[in-house]
Amino acid sequence: MTMTRIKIVVDSVADIPQELRQKWDIGLIPTYVNYGGQSYADDGIELDRTAFYNAMPTMTEFPTTSAPALALAEDILRESLQGYDHIVAIHVPEKYSTTINVTRIAAQQLPPDSITIIDGHSLTAGLGLLGLMAAEKASETSDVQQVVDLVERVRDQIIIYAAIATMTYIRRSGRVNNVVAAVGSLLQIKPLLHVHSGEIGVLHRIRTFGRTVDKIKELVHEHTPLERLIVLHIQNEEGAQQLKADLQPLMDRDLPIMEVGPTLGTLVGPGSLGVLILPRID
């Protein structure tokens, strides 16, 4: 059996907390958030998340996001091979971001067979979870195929449900036209979005945020027993704590709460709540 030193690389939309990234030595290809005439790498260092989110409601122009420059991606991939034989890069679905394509082009500079690029079919903690599971598997097996198999098996089992507090940012982003069309513009709607198998869709069109969150709880119950359950929010700590309290009885270990990072946050907007679930497979 070949022993391959495997480096996991994700993009910033994976929202893996700094200390976990360091623990598993996971590489990061940052996406950029542009506002106030500046462009900031969403790497947890250059862009201060708290400051960004605090400023968001008062920004005169909506922030935008962009993929990393090709040269930067090339640098990061080259550096990632220092001390490693192979990179497994896990990215935001191609449908919603060009980052994976930037990585593909950047990978052409690398030695042959030194990188495997996978569409993560999920967002935020969904990608993060895949990255962490991949890193664990890599250190366990040192076998690229086993790591790839794991990611490809798990990515379509991860489900994210999100209650969207305002459609303003999603409309502006222009990235999910199916969602915008389904939600319409004549009535205030707090859609329940569903991220699964690389697709973002509207699961329910509900007029009030509270009932949308209630619906999320119902849906989570339908998927029990769960392997993983993570509460997600954007600038809605209070709502996240409440949701955690409501869902905690489903799990033995303390439920993690994660704030979605600025790249995705820019597209979704503050106030939203969600959950990531990975149903248990027997």
Add this chain to the structure above:
Amino acid sequence: MIKSHRVMYIDGHELRRLFMGGVDWLSRHVDTINNLNVFPVPDGDTGTNMLLTVKKAQSFIENLGDDHIGRLSESLATGARYGARGNSGTILSMLLRGFSQGLASCEVMDAQALAIACQHAVEYAYDTVRSVMTPQEGTILTVARATAEAVVSAVESESNLVRLLDRMVQAATISLQETPELLPVLKDAGVVDSGGAGLLALLEGFQRVVLEDTTLPSAFDAFSQTTQTGSTIEVAKQPSADVLQPEDPEGYGYDVQFLMLGDDLDIRQVQHDISAMGWSPLVDGDSRMIKVHIHVHNPALPLDYAIRSGAELDDIVVENMQRQFESFVSVPQPNPNGHVSSNLVDDIAVVAVVRGEGLRNLFTEYGVTAIVEGGQTMNPSTGDFLDVINALPNRRVIILPNNKNVVLTARDAAEMSDRVVEVVPTRSIPQGLAALLAFGDVQESPLDEIVDAMQSAAAFVITMEVTKSTRSVEKLGDISVEDGDYIVLANDKAVASSPQMTDAILSGFAALELDGRELVTVYYGEEISLQAAESLIERLQVISPKLQFEAVSGGQPLYPFLLSIE
């Protein structure tokens, strides 16, 4: 022939005369009956609905050259069924259907046959209503039953149809007077049941033809006096032309009607051949005259067929239904960004009853397949629903009636249609919108689950309706109303009234149970500006600072404001 006042039997020809007399007498009392509305709001149109129902029935027998009373009453019932609108109109069409079934094999009707037909009418109507809801006493059903019982018990000793009709009118009058005792809402509102009154008007009209006496005393003056208003009731005023003018516009294509005249016409053959040419066929008559009515894409087909058969044609009417249809309903184009199925036939269509431009836009935006224009004071008929449904390619259809007076008609249309039609019994526009939004989320599920999901979404919404009272009522639930006051209904219950609209809304709103509610949508009507809606919202926000408010242009007539509380 009827002058002798001793009539042992009548044929179809005479029944037609009676019926036309009934329609005429009903038309004279339309406004009185419209005003016998429990809530003094401008949806009191039972009289109009019943008249439109019987007018359609009359149009099906007017030119029928068949005196077989069984066949004539069958045509009558078929026409009534197409014209049926409003709860009472729909129940009336059921009574006529049951009546005609009871007479099916009779060439003429004697006292025994009348008793059987009346009994059958009532049984059929009760059974049919029961299949969708619990029949309510103190309504047209009660009056019909009392009338039938009078005939059944009198027929043992009485075979003169004139005297039996007299008994029927008496029984109907007494039963109508008793309706407030059976239905407390009538008593509170100080009215008798409007549908029962419509039935009595028909019977009184029959009597006037039989006795050739138009000066007979009528129960209607007495009922007018017992209502607490009196003043607003105008007797014997013809309903306005624009209410009656639109006969049911038919679906796409052409509506073709003509009479075939001959010596030896084969009715069965003609029925068979004509029916194969289009949809909504109605072919009725005898060997000398056949009335043909059919919807086709090419009107030349049935006309050519009739000429070739050797018959002479008369009274040919061809109408372009496409144009009428377009002015009456809209079938929105699928949203280019939205879900567009390649197979419309397998998709489920949603047909909603809506009035007001803003509301039409809303229903269109949120995915309704077709809109039937109507609602308060303009209830669509069974035929209107069938025309719209027939014009759609979809095999499965869901109807959102969006008004309590349209639910029964929609259910009857569902039963008559050859498609799979389900009714989600929404009673208001906000309920309809909630159901429609839910539909978009579950449209891939089995039909019964979809209907359940839509129903529970609708049930969550509190609907508040604001309109102007059409008469004074001393005791309307817990409030009293003066003629011309603004009146506020919350989920069909009167909760507030005031001469000042804003005062009425604020006090109605303050009375609501708002626990767990987050959002109030204010649909403002055609005569209300956005500014007026926003200033109302400012006032409401003071009462409930935690709620979110949203002003949406509804453009609905008669109701300055509709509020949806979720």
